[in-house]
Amino acid sequence: MMMPFSGRKDGLSVSEALPDRSLFTLVAMMSFLAALTLAGATGARALSARWAGGAAQLVTVQVPDPDQPLTPASKKEPAGPTRAEAVLADLNTLPPGSVMHRLDKEELARLLEPWLGEADNSALPLPAIIRIRLSDNAQVPNDLEQTLTAHVPGTIVEHNASWGERLKALANSLLACAGLALLTVGGIATLVTGLATRAGLSTRRDIIEILHGLGASDGYIAGRFAWRTAMLGLGGSLAGTVLAMVPLLVLFRMAAPFANISLQSDTLLLPDWQTLQNIIPTDMLVAFAALPFVAAFICWITTQSMVRLWLRRLP
Amino acid sequence: MIRLENVSWRRGKKQNTQVLSDLSFSIPQGGFRWLLGPSGAGKSSLLSLLHLETLPTEGRMLLLGKPVSKAEKRAHFVRLRQRIGMVHQDYKLIPGLSVADNVALPLRLQKRPEDEIQDEIHAILKWVGLGERLNAPAASLSGGEQQRTAIARAIIHRPGLILADEPTNALEESQAHRLLDMFAELSDMGTTMVVATHNEALIRRLERPALYLERGRLVQDEGATV
Numbered sequence: 439m440m441m442p443f444s445g446r447k448d449g450l451s452v453s454e455a456l457p458d459r460s461l462f463t464l465v466a467m468m469s470f471l472a473a474l475t476l477a478g479a480t481g482a483r484a485l486s487a488r489w490a491g492g493a494a495q496l497v498t499v500q501v502p503d504p505d506q507p508l509t510p511a512s513k514k515e516p517a518g519p520t521r522a523e524a525v526l527a528d529l530n531t532l533p534p535g536s537v538m539h540r541l542d543k544e545e546l547a548r549l550l551e552p553w554l555g556e557a558d559n560s561a562l563p564l565p566a567i568i569r570i571r572l573s574d575n576a577q578v579p580n581d582l583e584q585t586l587t588a589h590v591p592g593t594i595v596e597h598n599a600s601w602g603e604r605l606k607a608l609a610n611s612l613l614a615c616a617g618l619a620l621l622t623v624g625g626i627a628t629l630v631t632g633l634a635t636r637a638g639l640s641t642r643r644d645i646i647e648i649l650h651g652l653g654a655s656d657g658y659i660a661g662r663f664a665w666r667t668a669m670l671g672l673g674g675s676l677a678g679t680v681l682a683m684v685p686l687l688v689l690f691r692m693a694a695p696f697a698n699i700s701l702q703s704d705t706l707l708l709p710d711w712q713t714l715q716n717i718i719p720t721d722m723l724v725a726f727a728a729l730p731f732v733a734a735f736i737c738w739i740t741t742q743s744m745v746r747l748w749l750r751r752l753p
Numbered sequence: 754m755i756r757l758e759n760v761s762w763r764r765g766k767k768q769n770t771q772v773l774s775d776l777s778f779s780i781p782q783g784g785f786r787w788l789l790g791p792s793g794a795g796k797s798s799l800l801s802l803l804h805l806e807t808l809p810t811e812g813r814m815l816l817l818g819k820p821v822s823k824a825e826k827r828a829h830f831v832r833l834r835q836r837i838g839m840v841h842q843d844y845k846l847i848p849g850l851s852v853a854d855n856v857a858l859p860l861r862l863q864k865r866p867e868d869e870i871q872d873e874i875h876a877i878l879k880w881v882g883l884g885e886r887l888n889a890p891a892a893s894l895s896g897g898e899q900q901r902t903a904i905a906r907a908i909i910h911r912p913g914l915i916l917a918d919e920p921t922n923a924l925e926e927s928q929a930h931r932l933l934d935m936f937a938e939l940s941d942m943g944t945t946m947v948v949a950t951h952n953e954a955l956i957r958r959l960e961r962p963a964l965y966l967e968r969g970r971l972v973q974d975e976g977a978t979v
Contacts, residue, residue: 448858448862449855449858648847655831656831658862753806753830
């Protein structure tokens, strides 16, 4: 059995009143921008959480010339502990629950890989890096740096809390900017849909008045236009989101060393699903999947509102 | 039934153009009224008002027994319009649709089953003599064919009220007489009818009470004395 008004049997011809070229393309562009912004927002949120969650409790101690003895050997006494060992011994006075770890050569090389590459760095005079994770709510003694420097000259203490707060504030600002950008993109999508709907209404004014006179409800007329814009929004947004994956994959590939993700070069352009899952955070994938439906909803609700408002001029 | 009590309608953004003034009359269910008067008397405006294309600016109005005022919800007017058949002077067909699809509109808007709609279309178009023009685009029809299509569309859903604005001016005499006989039959079956015309021959053929309008005022209501 045929459905009432399947096809074009009410004369509204919404596919002609709302042609697919302009709205589809503009929504695709908006979704492209939204996907990039979402990626940025997800990154900023992850950084913010990371810096807020653990980095503030981290202390890094650098010991130059770590393998040199603290006191040179003399005829009377053999050489004492190395400078690194001396610092580690001093750090035992930290609050209970603190965990210390001296990076080994491989960890140091991986840490410096983004700057120095994978070349053999054994010839470089690298300092010892000692990472300390303080237990929750534990404070670094105020005189730690003073004590260490006095005992082992040249030792540098970096307490992440001092700049971690600034980085967190920066990440939160980026998050706010991303939110504003998404709101702006949503606003522009609403505006574009509204203009397209208005143009469609003006070309179908006479037919709408006839249908209205024959007893068509506001919901029927608004629904016919709204489903058209929603479908255009869904398709356009899907295209824009898929297109945005290309630069995002390149960006993720570039950022992979910082995120400690190793990728094979042949996965750059056509990564399989498993690799893609590893690169892109799950919440971002969910956001990308939701984007076309959000765009479709924006188009639908905008058109519904505009058509219903327009119909108010008719009793 | 229709009842108007001191109904006026002004148009314009500031409602400063008086079109209809102080109209009071009633038509019982199944009643037939000719709507007569010179050009510009307000016949088409009254039909627009009765078709709910506009609402009265003053007075009380009952249509098909239901109140008509700005206070009513929009769904109320939708339900009322679905019970009214209107034949416009300029037909108001949708040019991109076929004859059959134009005629089917009231039934499709009421979500009737499609097979039932097809049966109704064939019967009504055969009756108005357009059985062979079922699939012709409305834009390709002659004036008389358009008028017959508009008439078919106005009556296909068996409305409780039929309003017709010069429904025979593009019809041949024999077709006009057939239409008039059908209007009389519908009226006898309980459909309320208001038909605006200048055609004296028609009025003589179907002797029914008339409403006379002049300059937007009701100057004679023959129904009031019937």
